[in-house]
Amino acid sequence: xxxxxxxxxxxxxxxxxxxxxxxxxxxxxxxxxxxxxxxxxxxxxxxxxxxxxxxxxxxxxxxxxxxxxxxxxxxxxxxxxxxxxxxxxxxxxxxxxxxxxxxxxxxxxxxxxxxxxxxxxxxxxxxxxxxxxxxxxxxxxxxxxxxxxxxxxxxxxxxxxxxxxxxxxxxxxxxxxxxxxxxxxxxxxxxxxxxxxxxxxxxxxxxxxxxxxxxxxxxxxxxxxxxxxxxxxxxxxxxxxxxxxxxxxxxxxxxxxxxxxxxxxxxxxxxxxxxxxxxxxxxxxxxxxxxxxxxxxxxxxxxxxxxxxxxxxxxxxxxxxxxxxxxxxxxxxxxxxxxxxxxxxxxxxxxxxxxxxxxxxxxxxxxxxxxxxxxxxxxxxxxxxxxxxxxxxxxxxxxxxxxxxxxxxxxxxxxxxxxxxxxxxxxxxxxxxxxxxxxxxxxxxxxxxxxxxxxxxxxxxxxxxxxxxxxxxxxxxxxxxxxxxxxxxxxxxxxxxxxxxxxxxxxxxxxxxxxxxxxxxxxxxxxxxxxxxxxxxxxxxxxxxxxxxxxxxxxxxxxxxxxxxxxxxxxxxxxxxxxxxxxxxxxxxxxxxxxxxxxxxxxxxxxxxxxxxxxxxxxxxxxxxxxxxxxxxxxxxxxxxxxxxxxxxxxxxxxxxxxxxxxxxxxxxxxxxxxxxxxxxxxxxxxxxxxxxxxxxxxxxxxxxxxxxxxxxxxxxxxxxxxxxxxxxxxxxxxxxxxxxxxxxxxxxxxxxxxxxxxxxxxxxxxxxxxxxxxxxxxxxxxxxxxxxxxxx
Amino acid sequence: xxxxxxxxxxxxxxxxxxxxxxxxxxxxxxxxxxxxxxxxxxxxxxxxxxxxxxxxxxxxxxxxxxxxxxxxxxxxxxxxxxxxxxxxxxxxxxxxxxxxxxxxxxxxxxxxxxxxxxxxxxxxxxxxxxxxxxxxxxxxxxxxxxxxxxxxxxxxxxxxxxxxxxxxxxxxxxxxxxxxxxxxxxxxxxxxxxx
Numbered sequence: 001x002x003x004x005x006x007x008x009x010x011x012x013x014x015x016x017x018x019x020x021x022x023x024x025x026x027x028x029x030x031x032x033x034x035x036x037x038x039x040x041x042x043x044x045x046x047x048x049x050x051x052x053x054x055x056x057x058x059x060x061x062x063x064x065x066x067x068x069x070x071x072x073x074x075x076x077x078x079x080x081x082x083x084x085x086x087x088x089x090x091x092x093x094x095x096x097x098x099x100x101x102x103x104x105x106x107x108x109x110x111x112x113x114x115x116x117x118x119x120x121x122x123x124x125x126x127x128x129x130x131x132x133x134x135x136x137x138x139x140x141x142x143x144x145x146x147x148x149x150x151x152x153x154x155x156x157x158x159x160x161x162x163x164x165x166x167x168x169x170x171x172x173x174x175x176x177x178x179x180x181x182x183x184x185x186x187x188x189x190x191x192x193x194x195x196x197x198x199x200x201x202x203x204x205x206x207x208x209x210x211x212x213x214x215x216x217x218x219x220x221x222x223x224x225x226x227x228x229x230x231x232x233x234x235x236x237x238x239x240x241x242x243x244x245x246x247x248x249x250x251x252x253x254x255x256x257x258x259x260x261x262x263x264x265x266x267x268x269x270x271x272x273x274x275x276x277x278x279x280x281x282x283x284x285x286x287x288x289x290x291x292x293x294x295x296x297x298x299x300x301x302x303x304x305x306x307x308x309x310x311x312x313x314x315x316x317x318x319x320x321x322x323x324x325x326x327x328x329x330x331x332x333x334x335x336x337x338x339x340x341x342x343x344x345x346x347x348x349x350x351x352x353x354x355x356x357x358x359x360x361x362x363x364x365x366x367x368x369x370x371x372x373x374x375x376x377x378x379x380x381x382x383x384x385x386x387x388x389x390x391x392x393x394x395x396x397x398x399x400x401x402x403x404x405x406x407x408x409x410x411x412x413x414x415x416x417x418x419x420x421x422x423x424x425x426x427x428x429x430x431x432x433x434x435x436x437x438x439x440x441x442x443x444x445x446x447x448x449x450x451x452x453x454x455x456x457x458x459x460x461x462x463x464x465x466x467x468x469x470x471x472x473x474x475x476x477x478x479x480x481x482x483x484x485x486x487x488x489x490x491x492x493x494x495x496x497x498x499x500x501x502x503x504x505x506x507x508x509x510x511x512x513x514x515x516x517x518x519x520x521x522x523x524x525x526x527x528x529x530x531x532x533x534x535x536x537x538x539x540x541x542x543x544x545x546x547x548x549x550x551x552x553x554x555x556x557x558x559x560x561x562x563x564x565x566x567x568x569x570x571x572x573x574x575x576x577x578x579x580x581x582x583x584x585x586x587x588x589x590x591x592x593x594x595x596x597x598x599x600x601x602x603x604x605x606x607x608x609x610x611x612x613x614x615x616x617x618x619x620x621x622x623x624x625x626x627x628x629x630x631x632x633x634x635x636x637x638x639x640x641x642x643x644x645x646x647x648x649x650x651x652x653x654x655x656x657x658x659x660x661x662x663x664x665x666x667x668x669x670x671x672x673x674x675x676x677x678x679x680x681x682x683x684x685x686x687x688x689x690x691x692x693x694x695x696x697x698x699x700x701x702x703x704x705x706x707x708x709x710x711x712x713x714x715x716x717x718x719x720x721x722x723x724x725x726x727x728x729x730x731x732x733x734x735x736x737x738x739x740x741x742x743x744x745x746x747x748x749x750x751x752x753x754x755x756x757x758x759x760x761x762x763x764x765x766x767x768x769x770x771x772x773x774x775x776x777x778x779x780x781x782x783x784x785x786x787x788x789x790x791x792x793x
Numbered sequence: 794x795x796x797x798x799x800x801x802x803x804x805x806x807x808x809x810x811x812x813x814x815x816x817x818x819x820x821x822x823x824x825x826x827x828x829x830x831x832x833x834x835x836x837x838x839x840x841x842x843x844x845x846x847x848x849x850x851x852x853x854x855x856x857x858x859x860x861x862x863x864x865x866x867x868x869x870x871x872x873x874x875x876x877x878x879x880x881x882x883x884x885x886x887x888x889x890x891x892x893x894x895x896x897x898x899x900x901x902x903x904x905x906x907x908x909x910x911x912x913x914x915x916x917x918x919x920x921x922x923x924x925x926x927x928x929x930x931x932x933x934x935x936x937x938x939x940x941x942x943x944x945x946x947x948x949x950x951x952x953x954x955x956x957x958x959x960x961x962x963x964x965x966x967x968x969x970x971x972x973x974x975x976x977x978x979x980x981x982x983x984x985x986x987x988x
Binding site for chain 2: 033105107108109112113114115116144146147171173174175179180181203233234269337340341344378379380381596598640641642643645646648649680681684685688689691692731733734
């Protein structure tokens with residue numbers, strides 16, 4: 001009986017095989033058809049290749065399954081079974097050889113940038129894993145992926161499909177990152193969090209690039225390290241494709257890679273048994289040891305990792321509905337763009353991490369949370385802190401999160417730990433642990449530390465360790481208990497002495513007091529000095545940031561005071577870009593709209609309102625005429641589309657300010673329009689232009705986004721009560737979806753009016769699919785909407 | 794060039810083609826420089842431009858049918874462009890995923906900025922395709938380049954071009970269910986070689 005490969009690795013170095021395609025070309029001529037088909041139509045070639053690698057010294061064979069999945073092949077199970085069977089046959093005289101199921105990428109990009117949903121991807125991978133295990137594979141090798149998200153989907157899928165050991169190697173490009181931006185530390189953090197069994201690099205140009213990236217793995221990875229380079233780059237010699245690195249050069253570099261700390265060695269594109277044989281010869285007598293176990297607390301996004309303890313971290317707290325009516329409203333309307341923009345604003349103000357809390361009574365927190373994470377991940381690469389009291393919402397968010405998250409939070413209550421920790425173990429995460437339990441919040445610092453120790457001790461049964469936690473000793477408002485700051489500070493000190501990392505919701509200290517920022521900033525400094533590692537705070541608060549950057553500079557946590565200098569010169573003075581409004585007198589509302597300056601328009605509107613101007617007279621007397629003047633110049637071609645858009649955005653900015661001053665007249669409904677790009681289409685610039693124009697004329701726009709199903713549009717009609725819809729499509733392939741959507745909407749009662757537009761449509765086609773109107777451009781759509789509401793009055 | 798060619802195009806090598814940009818902006822050539830410069834700067838900061846190319850044999854089994862390597866496609870326009878060339882270069886060039894993410898962020902913030910930046914990015918993609926084409930041809934006389942989606946060339950043939958240029962492994966290019974390329978600012982093309 002073969003030993004589990006994980007145990008085997010403790011005592012000896014194992015070698016993967018090399019490239020498959022080059023060997024196929026050698027044996028049966030060049031072909032551009034997929035290699036996995038050979039398992040059925042030319043098994044002898046497949047077996048011969050495996051045998052050749054075994055003879056060269058490979059002891060982990062990768063089955064010929066790289067490109068197989070259920071979407072590509074209906075008979076995927078048959079292909080997988082055949083592939084693994086062939087590898088086993090080849091290894092029948094080599095009982096110490098392992099057969100790896102080779103799981104390559106789907107070739108598709110995951111949502112939101114692409115159209116493959118995370119769960120769909122997981123399902124494809126788990127189907128493969130199930131078939132692999134059934135066919136008798138010894139382990140799963142996930143390889144060549146250039147995207148962290150797809151890698152996560154593959155690992156989650158593999159673990160859900162089987163119990164086999166999982167090895168993961170990614171393809172890094174010449175800049176030392178994955179295509180989607182992840183550096184090795186981000187991948188190590190993600191994959192160790194997911195509890196895979198070995199990590200490394202494959203493909204990626206050549207052994208020299210991998211040699212240069214190897215130190216990052218050796219410094220930070222606690223798992224066995226796999227290195228399987230290409231034989232350099234393909235090039236031409238005498239009409240044939242040849243690789244730039246020959247077997248001798250390859251093995252010389254592999255010796256250095258082995259000496260540099262790599263565990264398992266192999267080859268990728270362009271390598272042949274000769275490459276493996278020379279590599280084995282050169283490295284078999286080298287000293288062998290697994291990487292040392294590193295102790296560190298790290299979280300990651302899909303591009304980078306943050307190590308807790310390097311310097312204090314700022315966690316932006318603004319995505320939280322408590323005390324924020326506009327955010328609550330945005331959540332109710334599912335306006336996730338608002339949420340995302342708040343996240344981006346915090347990023348700009350210096351947040352290292354974003355807290356995400358979207359709990360709203362009466363709404364399903366799980367779906368709010370997963371949607372928020374999804375949208376934020378599309379726009380920002382900051383690591384996220386998943387903040388919820390609902391364990392189900394937390395678990396779903398952890399599953400979907402692209403990286404290793406911060407999880408906020410657990411407490412000392414057994415119920416809380418049992419509900420949250422299993423998901424943390426499964427998906428990886430660093431958990432904020434609040435020092436409170438069934439008895440409440442201990443009054444003494446020692447009492448809080450004791451809870452922290454009990455939490456960590458209890459967590460062992462879930463396979464989690466001290467390094468997986470950050471302790472929040474809680475701070476209560478100093479005006480309800482004047483000892484509360486002292487207790488918290490003392491607790492921070494004690495926790496640091498005992499080797500814990502700490503975090504705090506800093507602004508809680510001033511709850512109930514006036515001029516909160518003054519107290520917050522002073523308390524923040526005290527807490528940092530006591531060892532605070534992460535602060536949940538408002539990145540827009542200048543006093544708190546002043547305290548933070550000054551503290552870090554003073555305490556040597558800011559080399560050359562460079563971060564302080566960048567912060568101080570940015571805030572204090574040199575404006576980012578001198579805007580015209582800085583020069584001379586402020587612009588009037590009309591001027592700001594005509595020049596397309598949104599900030600100036602906002603300021604002008606506020607000024608006029610504060611001077612006593614009536615909202616309606618501002619709109620009808622200044623805003624609309626200014627916009628109409630711009631529209632006329634656009635039609636006369638003395639002004640162009642980008643400028644029209646800027647003017648429309650300026651008008652919208654002013655409108656948003658003015659609207660707040662208008663009481664909704666009884667009986668008068670808002671003029672709304674639902675906009676969507678239809679299913680299958682992700683082009684949305686045209687739709688967005690229509691949205692901006694409509695908003696500038698005072699319409700309320702419900703923008704459903706892109707790739708929206710007919711049912712999705714119908715649902716929005718039901719939810720909002722708005723019976724005017726605009727549909728856009730750019731691609732000929734999606735026009736049928738538009739037709740279906742129009743049909744569905746027309747069958748609703750009361751009937752919905754639909755206007756269509758987009759580069760691919762014409763007035764006659766619009767009529768053919770039954771649309772009520774056709775907008776050749778944004779202005780025509782606005783006129784259609786105006787006419788619709790005009791008719792109703 | 795035979796076999797594969799892979800090359801990176803440095804950000805400094807790319808210059809913004811004004812005519813191309815003006816057309817996409819639906820504006821005249823000498824239009825708002827400040828706006829364009831700003832967008833150009835943002836795009837340049839996240840460019841990661843590379844291309845992958847391969848030389849393949851061409852066959853013509855029937856009228857209006859072209860065999861590109863082992864794959865066939867029916868397209869009168871492609872046939873007219875290529876016949877009777879016996880070989881062609883295939884290439885894929887991309888500006889990278891960073892540009893997509895930046896454009897997405899802009900789309901949330903400001904439609905006008907997104908509109909301009911998207912046009913700038915598309916213009917850069919065309920410029921990159923021109924540079925790639927010159928590097929690949931290396932002086933050989935060729936037909937004008939032809940991309941899936943031109944004329945009656947089926948968009949579905951995109952997948953075969955990506956396979957033949959090994960675009961996933963070399964460039965990280967992926968194809969969506971509805972045949973949209975990712976990264977979005979990616980161009981694939983066939984360039985017939987005149988004997």
